[in-house]
Amino acid sequence: MTGVRVWVEAAELLGPGLPSWDTARAVLAGHEPYVHADFTLPPPPQLSPAERRRAIPSVRLALAVGAAAIAGSGLDPATMPAVFASSGADGQTIGGILSALALPSREVSPTGFHNSVHNAPSGYWSLAVRSREPVTSLSAHDGSFAAGLLEAAAQTVCDNVVVLLVAYDLPYPEPLHGVRPIAASFGVALVLSPARSARSLAELRIATIPMSVDEATECGEPRLEWLRRGNPAARSLPLLQALAASRGELVRLQLARGGLGVGVTPC
């Protein structure tokens, strides 16, 4: 398989029963049982007190996993381009605006509007880490994680830089949940490097492959598989399982109509 080659310098995640990479690693590797547990989204410590209080759920989730991944890499986030992948914009904010627009008064708050853009988390990220490096916010619906991985890997290789990838999706409030069900919140972050280092977890070889949705690699563990199917960012779980287990594997991820083949070679 040809394609692009990058190294994973750090990984982080936040989801039900998966409070951090260090804690979840044994679960993902299959050494410990998975136990579902609800979790709260921490306010982002990097933002100003006013911004912190008002931080919307998607910003909290994206900044939490992004910052934790960087902390695990020992690298400076201000020097790093970042790619943010999510199937949609912040559900709580969008739901509030849609409700307001259905009323005669049609009152949209200025803050609500600027938080409604898909790139609100990536914008707050560049504010939080004071970075002038590019941030890109993207979607490929249920294939958003794979699309983000492809964009981040292409940046890593073409620009010869370390790139942060953050993918996150959260449940929408009703009535949006009824037309776009997302089962639980899940966020993941990977730090990708164009060269192997002493801290590299694994080498990834990434290529596009012909594939239908039901040919994507599954999780094995039924509750993790429920999470994978229920959240676009959690489509990353089979890749995270291979990384956690230090297992050489070809992981197949859904992307638009085709798929991504990700060859994982542990370091």
Add this chain to the structure above:
Amino acid sequence: MRPLAITASCLVSSLGAGRPATLAALQSGASGLAPCRFESVDLPTHVGEVQGLDKWRIAGKLARFDSRNNRLARMALAQDGFAGAIEDARRRYGADRIGVFLGTSTSGILHTELAYRHRDSVTGSLPSDLDYAGTQSTFSVADYIVHAFGLSGPGLVVSSACASTTKVFATAARMIESGLCDAAIVGGADSLCLTTLYGFNALQLLAEAPCRPFAAERAGLSIGEAAGFALLERPDRAAPAPVHVLGVGESSDAHHMSAPHPEGAGAALSMARALTAARLRPVDIDYINLHGTATRAGDAAEGRAVMSLFGSATPCGSTKGHTGHTLAASGIVEAIIAALAITEQFIPGSPHTIVADPALECRYVTRAAPALITRVLSNSFGFGGSNASLILGRAE
């Protein structure tokens, strides 16, 4: 970066459908802006609305994609021989070797806005026939094109606000450079919706009169809608094309979510990076297509950024007075206008801007004029402090 040939392009905006109609409107100084009559919107502002979109309803096998945004995309794809160019590229490269990298900000959210008026009076639920993935989903416009043309290469939609469809040129260049695809469809669509109009109104950024970019009396923006697409290929694998993509630069402001850095530091960095990517100096640029939305702060910041890099020698202008601010679509619309400036040898004017604000110093062009244009730099800046600059040049 290695140059990419623009082998086909198409667009629709309030100026008209297709490149010839757009060119005629640009050269005659016409504006697509008119008092807002969109849907039930009751705001004292002008908009650049595309008329007749009902005729582009999406039916049959692709009916689930029917939204104002995808109708706009469909209308654009039918212009300028673009659909035929995609078919041809698919035959030459294979369906799995063509990437689809598009941009939008609000996608088909109008569809859901209207559905919210028809919620079940007891349960509050939305109509059961609302197809979220086909309409409101950010990815919908790419999904629609992938299905309409039977493509299976990599696809994604960048939603970095108003920088989106300039950033996709960088994405496409990287994907082709790394061998992940051989050709790419870039561009996108953004359509009028209540979220955008009432949202910008809440930010007090809408002008009552048609927008007047870079004028001393500028008072905010006029919202427009548009769709546009371009086919990018490696020059050594394509038929000769008159205009090439020479470089793209990207940066962040890291200043504020919805206000630009006052000195335009992020904007200057984005332009400088585009020049570096194209291996050019400021003096090599014949015309700068400004983001120029006509907000007080935005134009001032961009003017400072241009002055810091180019001084007052390089002519610059904004076409927002023609089209309104088409938000995430503005990058592709203005890339196609920049290509027209190169092939048709002219600098566009700026309807509604009578005299440029002397405080902004740079050489702002208010009336369309013939000019020898070899290379154009085009800016797109968005919420979240996301900046992108594109350089197009005559193929050598």
